[in-house]
Amino acid sequence: MTRVKYGPASRRRRKKISKMAKGQRAGRSKWHRITMESVNKALAYGTRDRRAKKRDFRRMWILRISNACKELDISYSKFIKALTDAKIKLNRKLLADIALNDRPAFKKLVESTKKK
Secondary structure (H helix, E strand, O other), X not given: OOOOOOHHHHHHHHHXXXXXXXXXXXXXXXXXXXXXXXXXXXXXXXXXXXHHHHHHHXXXXXXXXXXXXXXXXXXXHHHHHHHHHOOOOOOHHHHHHHHHHOHHHHHHHHHHHHHO
16 A cells, blocks of 8 residues: 655645745744744734724724814714714714815704704
């Protein structure tokens, strides 16, 4: 019976990992064990930071809306409550964009919520 060494499969597996480590320095792209560790860590960081990015953007949008509301003498929480009561369905991303780039429209939005 001939001996089986799994050469092509092992090489394919290692090559896949080394492709993922492309651009990393020193042993992180040369030595298989260190490459495996750095790639796994990078994938974990990527997953973690994609979630963190969503949190950070939402926080930024809320800050922008809050600052624009303060200029118009209304608190953020009261403004959001008034929007929901008035059945105005705008998400925070859009509200932040309006607050930043179109002050007159944001002012009209605040006034329309104050009336009700």
